[in-house]
Amino acid sequence: MSTGEKLIVATQELLWERGYVGTSPKAIQQRAGAGQGSMYHHFAGKAGLAAAAVRRSAEQLRATAEGDLRSSGSALERVRAYLTRERSVLRGCRIGGLAQDPDIVADPELRRPLEETFGWLRDQLTEVLEKGRRSGELTAELDARATAATIVAVVQGGYVLARSAADAAPFHQAVDGLLRLLEGARAQTSPPGLRPGTETLVKSLPGRLGR
Amino acid sequence: MSTGEKLIVATQELLWERGYVGTSPKAIQQRAGAGQGSMYHHFAGKAGLAAAAVRRSAEQLRATAEGDLRSSGSALERVRAYLTRERSVLRGCRIGGLAQDPDIVADPELRRPLEETFGWLRDQLTEVLEKGRRSGELTAELDARATAATIVAVVQGGYVLARSAADAAPFHQAVDGLLRLLEGARAQTSPPGLRPGTETLVKSLPGRLGR
DNA sequence: GTCTATAACTTGATAGAC
């Protein structure tokens, strides 16, 4: 691995662990096994190196989410795959965690990858939900765009609750609560073309929020 | 206001704006209009002062949330009051934002107010939802505890999305999506004692997720 | 490309005068 690469990887790790404000060039150099001169030769200071590291982390997050959301199955199964993927909950989100950092949100070049990542993620989820709605899996009243924002927010907020409690449980509880609510958004009427009797409709109700 | 008070207030502001790692004793002293000696006379260094400030912010957050959740109305109306209260969305949560700070979560004295605040908040919401469930307003299948975690997570995650986008819209969208899902958790059968006809049941369905 | 030296400044705290 080149020195430039090592510096980016070290910066990614430190940004995740300590944020931008809490990460010093010295710490980056030590972790990367590179000297001062190397760092300033390859990058334009701390901000330039951080920008490269944040863009890299954003790419990786996208690749991972893409795997979950493009899995086979119904819309709800894809959303469930995304929500229940294994995560290092107590470490938090590599991208979302940076949103709290004042120097990240103040610098457009550092903030843009965050905005783009969450925008892309909401777009992907919106598409999955909208397809589920149009196929008759989800209720016609579902607002796919708003629901997508809710899903992403639950994950990001779950991290906050887990780190506050030093325990992953609140994260999983929040996800569980969301999944139950989403199951309540399954269409009660059948997809276009079928005509269920009233009895079918009524019988399906008690299980609306069950697993 | 006493010098001790001024130092606490200044620290509260700076913790909100810049986090713990990003806040220096010097900045606190300047904002409070106090010298080095004053600060170290009243508090045991940066950590001690921060602990007092975090506890103060936690108390204030609780008082505010209590006002929303103890308002009159149905369970859903109380939850809605909490979720739609006016917030300075782009500033983020004074308490939740600190969960990202490595030095906050590493120090039990600094992290405990966060854990207690979110624990208390989830307890309050659980109680509101459970009352709604038992009264027949909400579906019997609702998991009050998990749903409470989801609600808190949406707010905290909404802040993350808004700060990432430098725009309050994603916050409001996430809350909107959650409120629509919660309306889908309204009981379809009437409270115990009433016996609605099938017609009423069917007619109520199309509005399940509407406003 | 990578290294060390140096610089100007900030950080977090202590000492002691008043």
Next chain:
DNA sequence: GTCTATCAAGTTATAGAC
């Protein structure tokens, strides 16, 4: 109680040797 002086260590670079 509040102030200024002082301090060792760290921060974010730049300069120039190799």
